[in-house]
Amino acid sequence: MSSLLKVDSEIKTKVDAFRERITSEAEDLVANFFPKKLLELDHFLKDPSINISELKEIHSEINLTVPDPILISSLHDGLEGQNAKKRKLEDGGEDAVVTGTKVFVMPGGMMKCNGNLVELIEKVKPEIRTLIEKCNTVKMWVQLLIPRIEDGNNFGVSIQEETVAELRTVEGEAASYLDQISRYYITRAKLVSKIAKYPHVEDYRRTVTEIDEKEYISLKIIVSELRNQYVTLHDMILKNIEKIKRPRSSNADALY
Secondary structure: OOOOOOOOHHHHHHHHHHHHHHHHHHHHHHHHHHHHHHHHHHHHOOOHHHOOOOHHHHOOOOOOOOOOOOOOOOOOOOOOHHHOOOOEOOOOOOEOOOOOOOOOOOOOOOOOOOHHHHHHHHHHHHHHHHHHHHHHHHHHHHHHHOOOOOOOOOHHHHHHHHHHHHHHHHHHHHHHHHHHHHHHHHHHHHHHHHHHHOOOOHHHHHHHHHHHHHHHHHHHHHHHHHHHHHHHHHHHHHHOHHHHHOOOOOHHHHHO
């Protein structure tokens, strides 16, 4: 068939080889990798490290001591509190309002992360990345199978488009899991900074414990969702594999 575009034969050969490689890899992913991975994640969900019933076991000690309170011996007699002079800083600088403890260095060195959660996160993150990469490969395969646009006989094409949309949705959800992990680290760091600045406020310490527990529960939900997405994609593609690979039936097939 003559072409309206002149394509270099060497480039066309390389592109065809790429298409064949994507097709072979994607079919193997759907037929073998997806079911193996969903079974692997299902087994991971039964691991003791992700099924701790007492959440206090994942708590991390905040190694920031509470300093002794500063006692002000006396104020200027005869003056009301609102008219008293502001206490000068010990370094003899200008009058200033004390807004918290100035932190130049942590007393115990670097403030460590929650080791239990870091270990679990390092196991979950590669699974998230794997799902994103594999979905991208399968999505490319289905997109390359979409035939040219024609009038009528597009039911199979609509199934291909729905499959691509589902794969794109899964990719987006998996990427949001990575954002969630980053937000956890940032939020916890801000709270620990608050504890260092306001060591006497217990609510900050309790909040760190609460977000650690929340992140632990979220990680288990993420693993469960990863497993469910593998199940859904495997089932959806297998049920519609005929229409995905052959979206349009020939005239001969329609007659008999």
